[in-house]
Amino acid sequence: MKKELPVAITLILAxxxxxxxxFTGVAFLDTAKNLLDRWYLIVxxxxxxxxxxxxxxxxxxxxxxxxxxxxxxxxxxxxxxGMMFFGIFVAKxxxxxxxxxxxxxxxxxxxxxxxxxxxxxxxxxxxxxxxVRSPEASVLLVTALIMMLGRVxxxxxxxxxxxxxxxxxxxxxxxxxxxxxxxxxxxxCLGGVATALRIALGIERGHLGGTGE
Amino acid sequence: MWEKLANIDRRWLYALMxxxxxxxxxxxxxLAIVPSADTQKVYDIVEQLPPGSIVWMGMExxxxxxxxxxxxxxxxxxxxxxDGRDLRFVCAGMWQMAGDMAEQAFSTVKAEFPDKExxxxxxxxxxxxxxxxxxxxxxxxxxxxxxxVDFYGNDLNTLPxxxxxxxxxxAKLVAIFCTGTPGEKEYIxxxxxxxxxxxxxxxxxxxxxxxxxxxxxxxxxxxxxxxxGAAEYEVLVGAPGSATAGMDAQSFSHALIIVxxxxxxxxxxxxxxxxxxx
Amino acid sequence: MSIVTGYSxxxxxxxxxxxxxxxxxxxxxxxxxxxxxxxxxxLEAMDxxxxxxxxxxxxxxxxxxxxxLQNAQTLAAMSILGYVAKQCARxxxxxxxxxxxxxxxxxxxxxxxxxxxEVGKLDNFKPDNVRWISDDQFAYATGVxxxxxxxxxxxxxLVGAFWAESLIFAEVGSIAGAIQISGTANTHQIPFFVAAxxxxxxxxxxxxxxxxxxxxxxxxASLVAQDWGKMVGVVLIVVGTxxxxxxxxxxxxxxxx
Amino acid sequence: MSESVITVGNWLQAxxxxxxVSAVFKDNPLYRFAEHTYVGLYAGYGVALTYFNYIxxxxxxxxxxxxxxxxxxxxxxxxxxxTRYIKSISWLSRYTICFQLGxxxxxxxxxxxxPFFVDQVRATFLPLWGxxxxxxxxSNWVYxxxxxxxxxxFLFTIQKKGVQGKVSLVGRYTMMVAFGAAFxxxxxxxxxxxxxxMQFLLGDWLHLxx
Numbered sequence: 001m002k003k004e005l006p007v008a009i010t011l012i013l014a015x016x017x018x019x020x021x022x023f024t025g026v027a028f029l030d031t032a033k034n035l036l037d038r039w040y041l042i043v044x045x046x047x048x049x050x051x052x053x054x055x056x057x058x059x060x061x062x063x064x065x066x067x068x069x070x071x072x073x074x075x076x077x078x079x080x081x082g083m084m085f086f087g088i089f090v091a092k093x094x095x096x097x098x099x100x101x102x103x104x105x106x107x108x109x110x111x112x113x114x115x116x117x118x119x120x121x122x123x124x125x126x127x128x129x130x131x132v133r134s135p136e137a138s139v140l141l142v143t144a145l146i147m148m149l150g151r152v153x154x155x156x157x158x159x160x161x162x163x164x165x166x167x168x169x170x171x172x173x174x175x176x177x178x179x180x181x182x183x184x185x186x187x188x189c190l191g192g193v194a195t196a197l198r199i200a201l202g203i204e205r206g207h208l209g210g211t212g213e
Numbered sequence: 214m215w216e217k218l219a220n221i222d223r224r225w226l227y228a229l230m231x232x233x234x235x236x237x238x239x240x241x242x243x244l245a246i247v248p249s250a251d252t253q254k255v256y257d258i259v260e261q262l263p264p265g266s267i268v269w270m271g272m273e274x275x276x277x278x279x280x281x282x283x284x285x286x287x288x289x290x291x292x293x294x295x296d297g298r299d300l301r302f303v304c305a306g307m308w309q310m311a312g313d314m315a316e317q318a319f320s321t322v323k324a325e326f327p328d329k330e331x332x333x334x335x336x337x338x339x340x341x342x343x344x345x346x347x348x349x350x351x352x353x354x355x356x357x358x359x360x361x362v363d364f365y366g367n368d369l370n371t372l373p374x375x376x377x378x379x380x381x382x383x384a385k386l387v388a389i390f391c392t393g394t395p396g397e398k399e400y401i402x403x404x405x406x407x408x409x410x411x412x413x414x415x416x417x418x419x420x421x422x423x424x425x426x427x428x429x430x431x432x433x434x435x436x437x438x439x440x441x442g443a444a445e446y447e448v449l450v451g452a453p454g455s456a457t458a459g460m461d462a463q464s465f466s467h468a469l470i471i472v473x474x475x476x477x478x479x480x481x482x483x484x485x486x487x488x489x490x491x
Numbered sequence: 492m493s494i495v496t497g498y499s500x501x502x503x504x505x506x507x508x509x510x511x512x513x514x515x516x517x518x519x520x521x522x523x524x525x526x527x528x529x530x531x532x533x534l535e536a537m538d539x540x541x542x543x544x545x546x547x548x549x550x551x552x553x554x555x556x557x558x559x560l561q562n563a564q565t566l567a568a569m570s571i572l573g574y575v576a577k578q579c580a581r582x583x584x585x586x587x588x589x590x591x592x593x594x595x596x597x598x599x600x601x602x603x604x605x606x607x608x609e610v611g612k613l614d615n616f617k618p619d620n621v622r623w624i625s626d627d628q629f630a631y632a633t634g635v636x637x638x639x640x641x642x643x644x645x646x647x648x649l650v651g652a653f654w655a656e657s658l659i660f661a662e663v664g665s666i667a668g669a670i671q672i673s674g675t676a677n678t679h680q681i682p683f684f685v686a687a688x689x690x691x692x693x694x695x696x697x698x699x700x701x702x703x704x705x706x707x708x709x710x711x712a713s714l715v716a717q718d719w720g721k722m723v724g725v726v727l728i729v730v731g732t733x734x735x736x737x738x739x740x741x742x743x744x745x746x747x748x
Numbered sequence: 749m750s751e752s753v754i755t756v757g758n759w760l761q762a763x764x765x766x767x768x769v770s771a772v773f774k775d776n777p778l779y780r781f782a783e784h785t786y787v788g789l790y791a792g793y794g795v796a797l798t799y800f801n802y803i804x805x806x807x808x809x810x811x812x813x814x815x816x817x818x819x820x821x822x823x824x825x826x827x828x829x830x831t832r833y834i835k836s837i838s839w840l841s842r843y844t845i846c847f848q849l850g851x852x853x854x855x856x857x858x859x860x861x862x863p864f865f866v867d868q869v870r871a872t873f874l875p876l877w878g879x880x881x882x883x884x885x886x887s888n889w890v891y892x893x894x895x896x897x898x899x900x901x902f903l904f905t906i907q908k909k910g911v912q913g914k915v916s917l918v919g920r921y922t923m924m925v926a927f928g929a930a931f932x933x934x935x936x937x938x939x940x941x942x943x944x945x946m947q948f949l950l951g952d953w954l955h956l957x958x
């Protein structure tokens with residue numbers, strides 16, 4: 001019940017899912033596949049509170065211990081429960097104007113802003129990493145340079161209107177880049193499949209843990 | 214001295230980056246932009262439509278796609294309305310913000326064409342739930358599928374354009390603006406391939422590699438590729454806008470990063486030589 | 492009952508591959524000698540990074556990426572987490588493991604706790620250190636940024652499925668001065684890890700990690716089978732290319748059957 | 749939306765945009781405030797959205813209206829995760845994890861092999877001569893050699909010496925070209941994102957640009 005049955009369930013589900021995806025023409029398997037796809041999402045949905053409980057535990061302990069910055073923890077919990085209760089009991093659906101305001105004016109712009117900060121990090125990573133330190137690093141440097149120049153009007157301007165850089169950039173992207181990525185992809189696929197098999201067979205079972213025994 | 218070039222505080226780069234991008238946006242200098250073949254094709258297809266043709270616009274994106282896609286939409290409307298060509302546009306979308314996006318586009322261009330009238334020259338159906346199934350149903354009856362109302366809540370039966378345009382099959386051209394799924398694949402599968410309607414697309418830079426095979430296969434007749442494509446389109450239509458300014462910002466920020474890379478390498482090489490000498 | 496059109500070749504080759512993995516694992520259990528595995532630099536550095544944290548009295552930060560359990564990289568990240576947790580427990584070093592997915596989080600907690608228990612240090616396990624941050628990609632990134640700024644880990648281990656947040660994690664980690672070991676099979680993110688981290692496990696090296704770190708024969712055996720798979724891939728490519736050059740697409744047709 | 753709501757919205761957006769960007773320069777209390785706001789709000793948002801889309805739907809529509817009792821199975825499996833907070837029965841939470849792992853590993857086994865192994869191998873069958881265009885032939889050679897060598901690079905059980913060492917070195921360089929190219933190519937997309945935020949700050953908020 002405690003260990004063997006969960007492992008058996010893992011294996012049975014994995015086999016069922018593989019058969020349902022590879023084979024057609026069996027009504028039972030088609031139903032099973034649709035059902036499992038749906039169940040996967042429902043299971044995760046009903047487990048959703050695990051995250052909020054963890055946030056509440058961690059920040060609750062920070063507050064009760066009056067640890068450095070505990071006031072931020074108070075604010076985080078206010079935001080969490082405020083938004084949750086507002087959504088469930090006041091807005092009641094995703095088209096409520098207050099709800100869309102919170103999303104469009106706060107959450108979406110914050111998301112877009114953090115996403116956009118990558119522009120800084122991509123700059124500093126390029127500055128730090130692309131040095132002629134070794135032949136390998138030099139290759140990185142040169143291809144990145146060609147790419148960056150070939151992608152914007154600046155590259156053409158530097159060559160007096162000639163599109164050589166942009167053509168070179170296209171070629172590098174379509175040929176060597178694509179070849180290197182494909183080699184990685186093929187190897188990674190085998191690694192992933194083998195890992196999944198070991199999990200399904202219960203050979204790797206760190207997740208079964210030792211609690212409650 | 215040279216060590217400094219190899220170890221410039223990254224915050225200088227960050228501050229300069231904000232500065233050059235702001236400068237390029239406020240005072241664009243307009244570095245020469247040469248239209249690529251794919252953008253030229255989009256322009257030619259729209260140009261060759263007979264005056265008065267109805268174009269279906271699929272607004273398949275949300276706010277995140279605005280910087281790259283909105284300039285292309287504006288350019289297309291301008292191209293369709295200029296010189297008395299009087300193309301008419303019907304907009305809808307499978308993405309929730311479709312109606313807002315169309316509203317934003319047409320309210321901007323309308324200011325330049327005061328005689329254009331809602332309901333006659335364009336209609337904004339907006340977002341309707343149902344995903345790709347919608348595309349099937351729009352071919353049977355647009356008004357029924359849209360449950361009778363447009364984005365603003367008007368009765369679609371009262372709009373003159375909709376009396377003439379009852380099915381998506383009647384569109385002379387389908388133009389879509391996409392950031393992901395649902396997007397071009399759904400249109401090709403349900404609308405443009407079965408009915409043999411030409412499809413043109415503007416897509417964000419990240420999805421261009423995925424679109425290229427479809428362009429090669431002729432399923433997409435013309436492609437406005439990201440901000441670069443949008444800037445080219447603006448140039449073709451003769452109305453430089455945010456994408457053109459954006460391309461200046463792109464050039465400047467790329468140049469800035471390249472300058473830092475070069476400085477770093479100069480610093481690195483000179484420091485190394487000095488160490489070897491001593 | 493029939494195989495979905497276009498999937499027959501894939502199905503049978505995959506079955507062969509899976510059988511090869513199982514056969515190798517059984518032979519390893521029976522005591523077969525495993526060939527030596529080449530040294531993966533990032534993995535060699537794992538102990539060094541944890542050791543550095545121990546010396547400096549600073550924590551290790553571990554992120555399994557933002558994928559869910561349908562992603563094989565997350566599964567691989569979990570087994571690497573087991574190793575890292577054991578090493579941290581042995582040397583009494585704090586391990587901050589952050590998560591994005593609500594199912595991966597309890598799994599990571601379970602694994603960390605189990606690892607502490609295995610080396611007999613369950614009392615040192617701090618529940619506050621295995622954290623769920625947010626299910627939004629970039630809210631998770633701000634949370635990790637905060638940890639890097641304020642708790643200043645001396646090692647930053649990023650292995651699993653990463654998307655655009657990869658560079659935020661890696662640059663912020665580098666600003667905080669941490670030794671960084673990363674690994675992902677998401678090809679679009681490897682370039683950023685290669686540029687910004689001290690070591691990067693590229694693609695399949697991520698999957699080889701748990702075998703390499705644990706030196707467990709059963710896991711090493713599956714690497715042998717993976718190598719056979721790649722050799723089959725190479726042979727197919729060479730034969731297919733030569734056939735294509737002389738104008739025959741027979742092998743291509745077979746593969747798409 | 750009324751004018752004043754839009755103004756408030758714009759100011760809120762501007763505030764959080766500036767503060768979140770400020771972190772790239774230095775950690776500061778305002779950033780810490782924004783970070784906690786974002787994490788807190790999104791956690792609440794996520795729970796409420798899951799409630800709208802799944803939990804309420806499952807109960808009112810699935811169970812009560814449609815009488816779809818089989819839904820109880822995933823619901824119970826999902827809820828079992830909470831037993832981890834009760835020590836004596838915490839082992840029950842393994843059922844949730846093992847259920848997800850079963851489908852998760854099944855998904856990898858069923859869906860990865862064809863597109864990422866078979867299709868990738870097949871797409872590499874490029875003619876090495878006779879295309880009529882020497883540049884296409886050269887490109888195909890580069891493509892095939894690059895793919896094969898980077899694949900050989902990942903052979904774990906063969907030591908990188910002799911011929912094998914040289915081949916995998918070629919593979920390693922091919923990958924470096926790939927990484928440099930992908931890195932340089934992404935800069936543009938990332939600048940576009942930041943341009944979006946700058947256009948908001950300079951346009952919608954400060955009205956410095958049209």
